[in-house]
Amino acid sequence: MMRAWILPMVFVLCGSAVAMRPALTGDAGTAAALLLVFLALALVHSPLVFPRSIGAREAERRAAVDGRPVVYWRPGCMYCIRLRFRLGRSGRQLHWVNIWRDPAAAAAVRDANDGNETVPTVVVADRPHTNPAPEWVRAQLTSSE
Template identity: 50%
Template sequence: MVRRWRQALLTALCGVLIAAVKVGDGSPGSAALLLAAFLAIGFLLSPLAFPRTSGGSGDDRPVVYWRPGCPYCLRLRARLGPEAGRVRWVDIWQDPDAAATVRGITGGDETVPTVVIGGRGHVNPDPSWLRDQISPASR
C-alpha cells in the first residue's frame, strides 16, 4: 500500500516544505503557486489519477496493466481521456497475479503499460492505437 503512494506523498511533502520556506521568505503568493503545482503533480503520480479497477476476470473489456508513478501509464491514461473507462485498469503493485501476467507477456520484467486485447499482449502501445481499438465504432 505504501509503495503505491510513495512518490505522490513525497511530492506533496516537498511542496509543503518549499511553500513553508517561501512563506518564511515573505512570498506567500509564490508559496501558494508552488504548493498547488506540487499537489497537482502528486495527484498525477497517485493511484487516484486512474480509473478504479472494476469488473472481474470474466469481463471482456481490454485490460491495461499499470503502476503508480509510471510516466508512460500516465501518458496513456491522459491520451485516452474519457475513453479510459472502456478498459479495465489493473495496478500490478496491488495485484500479484497481474504482475505475474505482465512478466509472462514481457519476458520476465514488469514493463507497463501492458495492454491485453483479445488474449494478445501489447507492451506500451501507442495511445491512439488503443483508442481506435476501444472506440464504439470498432466493435
C-alpha cells in the same frame, strides 16, 4: 495499497518543504504557487487519476465477455499516465489492473515482457502489447463495440 501512495506523499512533503522558505520570507504568492505545483504532481501520480482497479482474473473474465482491452498499470508510471490522459473519457471503458495491488497481474505482466514489469501492458484478444500508442488502444475500443 500504501505503496501506491508513496510517490504522491513524497511530492506533498517536498512541496511543503520547498514552499516553506518563500512563506517564511513573506512571499506568500510564490509559496502558494510552489505548493500548488507539487500538489498537482502528487495528484497526477496518485491512483485517483485512474479508474478503479480490479483484479487480473476479474479483468480477464470481463474482457472475455465484452471484448474490451485490459490495461496493466502502476501508479507513478509516466507512460501509464500519458496513456490515461490521451485516452480521455474513453479510457474509462477499459479494464484497469494495478500490478502493485495484484500479484497475479504482476506475474501476467512479467510473463508478457520477458520477466520485466513493463507497463502499460495492454491485452487485447489474449495478446499483450507493451506501451502501445493511445490512438491504437482507442481504435481497439471502437472495434470491440
